[in-house]
Amino acid sequence: MKKWQDNKGWLFILPVFLIVAFSAIVPLMTVVNYSIQDIFGPGQSVFVGTEWFREVLRDQRLHEALWRQLLFSGLVLLIEMPLGIGIALLMPAKKGFGASLVLVTLALPLLIPWNVIGTIWIIFTRPDIGLMGAAINAMGLTFDHTASGLHAWITLMLMEVWHWTPLVALLAYAGLQSIPPAYYQAAKIDGASSWSIFRYIQLPKMRGVLTIALLLRFMDSFLIYAEPFVLTGGGPGNTTTFLSIYLVKIAVGQFDLGPAGAFSLIYFLIVLLFCYLFYQALLNVGGGKES
Amino acid sequence: MKKRYITLTVYLVVIMLPIYWMLNMSLRTNADIMAQLVFFPTDITFSNYMKIFTDPAWYNGYINSIIYVVLNTIICLVTALPAAYAFSRFSFIGDKHVFFWLLTNRMSPAAVFLLPFFQLYSTFGLIDTHIAVAMAHCLFNIPLTVWILEGFISGVPIEIDEMAFIDGYKFPRFFFFVFVPLIRSGIGVAAFFCFMFSWVELLFARTLTTTAAKPIAATMTRTVSASGLDWGLLAAAGILTIVPGALVIYFVRNYLAKGFALGRV
Numbered sequence: 348m349k350k351w352q353d354n355k356g357w358l359f360i361l362p363v364f365l366i367v368a369f370s371a372i373v374p375l376m377t378v379v380n381y382s383i384q385d386i387f388g389p390g391q392s393v394f395v396g397t398e399w400f401r402e403v404l405r406d407q408r409l410h411e412a413l414w415r416q417l418l419f420s421g422l423v424l425l426i427e428m429p430l431g432i433g434i435a436l437l438m439p440a441k442k443g444f445g446a447s448l449v450l451v452t453l454a455l456p457l458l459i460p461w462n463v464i465g466t467i468w469i470i471f472t473r474p475d476i477g478l479m480g481a482a483i484n485a486m487g488l489t490f491d492h493t494a495s496g497l498h499a500w501i502t503l504m505l506m507e508v509w510h511w512t513p514l515v516a517l518l519a520y521a522g523l524q525s526i527p528p529a530y531y532q533a534a535k536i537d538g539a540s541s542w543s544i545f546r547y548i549q550l551p552k553m554r555g556v557l558t559i560a561l562l563l564r565f566m567d568s569f570l571i572y573a574e575p576f577v578l579t580g581g582g583p584g585n586t587t588t589f590l591s592i593y594l595v596k597i598a599v600g601q602f603d604l605g606p607a608g609a610f611s612l613i614y615f616l617i618v619l620l621f622c623y624l625f626y627q628a629l630l631n632v633g634g635g636k637e638s
Numbered sequence: 639m640k641k642r643y644i645t646l647t648v649y650l651v652v653i654m655l656p657i658y659w660m661l662n663m664s665l666r667t668n669a670d671i672m673a674q675l676v677f678f679p680t681d682i683t684f685s686n687y688m689k690i691f692t693d694p695a696w697y698n699g700y701i702n703s704i705i706y707v708v709l710n711t712i713i714c715l716v717t718a719l720p721a722a723y724a725f726s727r728f729s730f731i732g733d734k735h736v737f738f739w740l741l742t743n744r745m746s747p748a749a750v751f752l753l754p755f756f757q758l759y760s761t762f763g764l765i766d767t768h769i770a771v772a773m774a775h776c777l778f779n780i781p782l783t784v785w786i787l788e789g790f791i792s793g794v795p796i797e798i799d800e801m802a803f804i805d806g807y808k809f810p811r812f813f814f815f816v817f818v819p820l821i822r823s824g825i826g827v828a829a830f831f832c833f834m835f836s837w838v839e840l841l842f843a844r845t846l847t848t849t850a851a852k853p854i855a856a857t858m859t860r861t862v863s864a865s866g867l868d869w870g871l872l873a874a875a876g877i878l879t880i881v882p883g884a885l886v887i888y889f890v891r892n893y894l895a896k897g898f899a900l901g902r903v
Contacts, residue, residue: 352729354731356729356733357724357731358724362717363780364736367776371777373754375751375754434649437643449646452650453650454887455880458834458880458883458886459838459876460839460854461855462840463879466873466876467657467660467876478659478675591749599752611749611750614750618746
């Protein structure tokens with residue numbers, strides 16, 4: 348694509364650059380400061396080098412939280428991506444009242460504040476007043492996410508899938524809408540099966556939006572905080588203590604700024620690494636860049 | 639064809655079920671909720687909603703949330719529009735690096751920035767103001783807005799700009815009266831995303847405010863009283879947090895599908 352060679356471009360991005368620098372670089376440097384100092388109080392601190400990093404990297408509970416987080420994000424992606432694509436394939440292709448209704452309904456969970464999501468699911472799964480909790484108990488099974496770690500996980504997964512699959516579906520649907528009808532006509536003439544239409548027309552055409560969906564879903568599931576915090580508070584025990592919850596516990600609960608700073612930087616780097624890998628992998632699948 | 643729509647309908651019903659259950663609770667008194675499980679409530683009462691609409695501590699939460707969300711959306715759009723234009727039209731030193739750096743901020747865990755933000759905004763005396771929350775939300779909303787708008791702007795051929803300049807348009811006039819109307823659906827979609835991510839965020843909003851700018855999501859913890867949780871009130875407050883979002887979706891519904899597709903990676 349043609350572009351003007353002109354450093355005047357910097358003038359245009361200056362406002363964005365300044366605002367984001369103010370709210371990103373200054374706090375990030377503060378975190379770096381925390382991570383290499385032992386802070387006793389205002390103005391009282393000692394340089395400790397990499398001590399906090401060593402301490403954090405050896406922290407058994409952090410390792411557990413990291414594996415838990417990876418398992419959670421992995422499961423979320425494995426369920427939400429295929430399900431979202433499936434839903435998008437079912438959606439009506441033509442514009443009209445039906446399509447609008449489906450779109451609005453799908454987008455609804457996305458616009459609920461995250462702690463309200465937690466509240467909805469507390470209400471929904473309570474054995475005494477919740478529909479789901481009561482229904483499961485009526486079947487003779489005991490279900491209580493405050494007592495059993497497994498049940499807490501099931502509830503969290505259900506909530507996460509309920510909450511975010513619509514985003515994948517909306518993105519995939521947008522990708523499907525961008526396919527010209529001529530492609531389908533050509534496939535029909537060639538007598539292509541619906542599987543090969545999906546594999547060779549729809550899937551490649553959705554690659555761009557699916558990359559966005561995968562990246563967004565990975566980032567947000569890896570950074571999840573409010574929903575499990577409201578629903579289970581990280582419990583029972585530590586079974587749903589994900590990285591963010593553990594970090595806030597250290598930083599705000601125990602006010603250990605040094606370890607929290609070191610933890611933050613490591614956390615940030617892990618997210619960056621994964622996003623970079625996904626991005627590269629998806630660009631290379633199917634060969635070459637495509638709009 | 640039939641089977642397809644039945645599956646879809648079942649899925650949509652599943653989506654609506656938890657929300658319906660909350661709506662159901664919000665229309666009943668706490669005693670009624672604890673007493674029995676009813677799918678279609680008969681004794682409908684609006685007392686929970688009345689309480690929220692008459693108690694300033696409650697309805698101020700909504701006003702605060704809406705103020706900072708709107709502020710955030712305005713800041714994001716005003717600054718991101720020229721930036722997205724630059725990323726799409728100009729090639730300049732460090733353009734790709736700055737773009738990637740912007741995106742990395744979308745990936746930074748909010749929990750990481752919690753304490754530094756508190757310190758930073760305390761220094762400027764901004765704690766408990768709407769602008770503090772709006773600025774904090776810019777951290778993840780500006781990158782997203784730039785990303786979305788860049789996709790839309792790249793969908794408009796650069797020749798249109800060149801023709802306009804040949805026709806004697808000065809840049810500001812061209813930008814505001816020719817270009818912005820061309821990508822108005824993109825602006826709508828970007829605004830939708832800004833609104834959405836700012837509206838649903840709680841961690842920053844709660845940390846940076848105490849009373850004067852306290853968001854509704856934080857106010858909801860008020861339902862715990864000496865007599866335990868008031869489920870009906872909690873549900874009513876929850877239902878009311880869905881309303882602004884539902885209105886916004888309704889207005890952008892026709893752009894929604896198109897908007898997603900044009901955002902490039």
